[in-house]
Amino acid sequence: MNKHLLSIHDVTAEDVVRILDTAESFREVGTRVIKKVPALRGRTVVNLFYESSTRTRISFELAAKRLSADVINFSTSGSSVAKGESLKDTALTLQAMGADAIVIRHASSGAPLTLTKWVRGSVLNAGDGTHEHPTQALLDLYTMRERLGRLEGLRVAIVGDVLHSRVARSLSFALVKMGAEVTLVGPPTLIPPDAPAWGVQVSYDVGAVLPKLDVCYMLRVQRERQRQQYFPSVREYARLFGLTRERVGMLPEGSLIMHPGPMNRGVEIDSDVADLPQSVIEDQVTNGIAIRMALLYLLLGGSGAEAGEAA
Amino acid sequence: MSRRILLKGARIVDPAAGRDEVGDVLVQDGTIGAGDRAAGATVLDCDGLVLAPGLVDLHTHLRQPGREDEETVETGCRAAAVGGFTAVSPMANTDPVADNAAVIHEVRDLGERAGLCDVFPVGAITRGLEGAEMAELGEMVEAGVRIFSDDGRSVPEARVLRNALTYARAFEGVIVAEHCEDASLVEGGQMHEGFHSYSLGLAGRPREAEEIVVARDLAVARLTGGRLHLCHLSSAGSVEMVRRAKAEGLRVTAEVTPHHLSFTDEDLRSYDTNFKVNPPLRAAEDRDALHAGLADGTIDVVATDHAPHAVEEKEAEFDQAPPGTIGLETALAAVLTHLVAPGRIRLARAVEALSTAPARILGAADHGGPIEPGRPANLVAFDPEAEWVVEAPFASKSRNSAFLGRTLRGRVVHTLYRGEPVVADGKAQR
Numbered sequence: 001m002n003k004h005l006l007s008i009h010d011v012t013a014e015d016v017v018r019i020l021d022t023a024e025s026f027r028e029v030g031t032r033v034i035k036k037v038p039a040l041r042g043r044t045v046v047n048l049f050y051e052s053s054t055r056t057r058i059s060f061e062l063a064a065k066r067l068s069a070d071v072i073n074f075s076t077s078g079s080s081v082a083k084g085e086s087l088k089d090t091a092l093t094l095q096a097m098g099a100d101a102i103v104i105r106h107a108s109s110g111a112p113l114t115l116t117k118w119v120r121g122s123v124l125n126a127g128d129g130t131h132e133h134p135t136q137a138l139l140d141l142y143t144m145r146e147r148l149g150r151l152e153g154l155r156v157a158i159v160g161d162v163l164h165s166r167v168a169r170s171l172s173f174a175l176v177k178m179g180a181e182v183t184l185v186g187p188p189t190l191i192p193p194d195a196p197a198w199g200v201q202v203s204y205d206v207g208a209v210l211p212k213l214d215v216c217y218m219l220r221v222q223r224e225r226q227r228q229q230y231f232p233s234v235r236e237y238a239r240l241f242g243l244t245r246e247r248v249g250m251l252p253e254g255s256l257i258m259h260p261g262p263m264n265r266g267v268e269i270d271s272d273v274a275d276l277p278q279s280v281i282e283d284q285v286t287n288g289i290a291i292r293m294a295l296l297y298l299l300l301g302g303s304g305a306e307a308g309e310a311a
Numbered sequence: 312m313s314r315r316i317l318l319k320g321a322r323i324v325d326p327a328a329g330r331d332e333v334g335d336v337l338v339q340d341g342t343i344g345a346g347d348r349a350a351g352a353t354v355l356d357c358d359g360l361v362l363a364p365g366l367v368d369l370h371t372h373l374r375q376p377g378r379e380d381e382e383t384v385e386t387g388c389r390a391a392a393v394g395g396f397t398a399v400s401p402m403a404n405t406d407p408v409a410d411n412a413a414v415i416h417e418v419r420d421l422g423e424r425a426g427l428c429d430v431f432p433v434g435a436i437t438r439g440l441e442g443a444e445m446a447e448l449g450e451m452v453e454a455g456v457r458i459f460s461d462d463g464r465s466v467p468e469a470r471v472l473r474n475a476l477t478y479a480r481a482f483e484g485v486i487v488a489e490h491c492e493d494a495s496l497v498e499g500g501q502m503h504e505g506f507h508s509y510s511l512g513l514a515g516r517p518r519e520a521e522e523i524v525v526a527r528d529l530a531v532a533r534l535t536g537g538r539l540h541l542c543h544l545s546s547a548g549s550v551e552m553v554r555r556a557k558a559e560g561l562r563v564t565a566e567v568t569p570h571h572l573s574f575t576d577e578d579l580r581s582y583d584t585n586f587k588v589n590p591p592l593r594a595a596e597d598r599d600a601l602h603a604g605l606a607d608g609t610i611d612v613v614a615t616d617h618a619p620h621a622v623e624e625k626e627a628e629f630d631q632a633p634p635g636t637i638g639l640e641t642a643l644a645a646v647l648t649h650l651v652a653p654g655r656i657r658l659a660r661a662v663e664a665l666s667t668a669p670a671r672i673l674g675a676a677d678h679g680g681p682i683e684p685g686r687p688a689n690l691v692a693f694d695p696e697a698e699w700v701v702e703a704p705f706a707s708k709s710r711n712s713a714f715l716g717r718t719l720r721g722r723v724v725h726t727l728y729r730g731e732p733v734v735a736d737g738k739a740q741r
């Protein structure tokens with residue numbers, strides 16, 4: 001494995017299998033009464049969050065704590081960042097404090113890669129701008145493999161604002177890497193024109209795609225995109241591209257509905273649909289902790305083989 | 312200056328005289344002297360060196376007044392001299408903006424005080440670069456301005472550009488230079504729009520944003536009969552439009568930067584902010600079209616767009632960093648490395664594009680050759696084969712170079728400005 005996880009391009013297909021297998025051995029820890037193992041005792045993990053994201057930060061914090069690491073949370077409010085300190089100076093400070101791993105969430109694409117120039121520890125990208133969100137993609141892969149038993153050959157649609165979605169980028173790259181068949185679906189204004197070069201299909205018709213899917217992955221649509229005229233209205237978006245109660249019946253039996261959260265119920269997904277048994281959105285959240293435990297463990301020097309022991 | 316210098320045994324490449332041969336050049340009292348009076352002169356052995364007219368940059372940012380922390384007229388002129396330039400044209404986007412004769416005089420005076428190369432300030436087309444009201448072009452012409460530009464942005468309305476191009480016809484040899492990018496299509500954009508921008512998650516600046524403005528500006532040039540210059544072309548489509556406009560007989564010239572000739576959008580995969588420039592580095596097919604355009608004369612000039620920025624501003628998140636790379640000290644080497652060495656253009660064409668053509672466009676009669684007795688001794692001698700690695704420190708006050716760490720071929724050895732060796736053996740003399 002690379003020292004850092006900045007992009008899905010940093011991991012090979014073999015790495016992905018190792019990460020998912022390692023997560024599986026950590027998954028069980030979360031079901032115990034005492035949800036803690038000593039694997040990273042004495043190591044320091046910093047959560048450096050330049051964008052508010054309660055879900056991802058808590059997931060990383062829990063993952064690090066369950067591995068017995070010391071966890072420090074740096075966020076835009078209540079630290080020097082709010083006073084206008086540069087990324088470089090913050091990085092040098094964390095370096096001086098001896099951070100072994102830095103988990104960074106940032107609104108600027110590429111900020112995690114830039115951070116690696118100034119710190120010696122491992123850097124984990126927890127979402128950068130409209131670039132990538134690799135840990136989300138890995139937890140999604142984990143959830144698909146857990147539920148459907150495989151990744152190769154799975155037919156997955158990623159529906160919504162692909163253009164601005166770091167989740168869609170990482171998930172597309174990861175699924176293609178593992179041999180799945182990916183179709184990006186959404187209004188043409190929100191699909192990158194060069195997307196076929198990623199090895200994916202493109203469709204503008206949800207109805208035509210749904211009957212052939214193993215996984216229907218819905219992306220959050222930001223209302224701001226309407227103001228920027230990517231589509232005429234939220235109502236029309238929901239009609240044309242939302243996963244409605246009517247449409248959900250077109251999905252084959254046994255297929256999954258996924259969403260990275262937080263959901264806009266009634267926009268990209270109907271409220272009832274989000275709560276159907278085939279919706280595995282809560283599993284995604286639970287699995288996120290195990291995946292992040294696995295990544296912290298592997299990046300900070302554990303080998304996959306010892307993880308069973310560590311757990 | 313009474314000192315006499317004999318530049319001995321150089322390969323003299325002088326496109327203005329159609330000359331490319333080994334010979335000696337005597338410099339005396341700031342001018343080229345007659346060769347038969349060389350006795351007693353200091354001899355500079357130029358064996359293996361190319362001697363050419365000093366380079367002329369049509370597109371420079373010297374940041375003074377306003378951002379003296381990034382560059383001053385003096386440090387910028389020193390960088391120019393180290394790069395073999397004997398004349399530069401600082402753009403108008405200073406603070407205050409060079410949209411009036413007072414600022415033009417100030418910049419020109421600072422240049423004269425530095426005494427390292429000639430400084431020909433560019434005046435703004437519109438007041439405050441705001442794109443609305445025409446600046447007092449006539450007063451600035453009286454102060455010596457030959458080029459007007461709102462560089463950094465296009466004149467937003469065709470009507471304003473029409474009036475500027477038409478009004479400027481009152482002044483002999485004055486040109487209007489445009490930065491071509493449609494503002495609405497590049498808003499928020501960080502790099503060339505294409506496969507790499509989509510993969511990197513950086514908002515795009517499509518090549519069509521440039522082509523739309525190039526097409527409009529050429530149409531306005533046709534409408535007015537005005538003298539138009541297009542700055543830093545970056546797209547293959549723009550090159551083709553200029554080619555056709557020239558065939559049609561429009562009074563248009565164009566420039567390209569060394570970085571657009573050397574790099575592509577793939578280089579941004581590192582998120583290195585030194586590759587963030589406007590217009591952006593484009594795809595390989597665009598770069599190849601720029602090479603072809605420079606070779607066949609569609610693109611007249613190589614201009615640096617030397618854009619110094621403070622370290623702390625460039626050492627930032629990609630979308631927070633300002634666009635621009637410094638270029639004065641690497642321009643000649645970049646052209647020699649990426650165009651002359653691979654045989655895409657001949658050495659004489661490189662000298663023409665870096666000296667003779669920009670001197671002609673600028674109306675800088677003392678520059679660009681010919682290297683003949685009685686002419687001002689603005690000269691550069693360079694070793695076309697010497698390889699060197701680009702690294703800080705630079706003579707420029709800034710170090711945001713897209714070429715950092717690259718090995719380039721071709722190095723300036725001597726720069727003579729009005730007969731004075733301001734650079735000798737590759738080192739600035741003051």
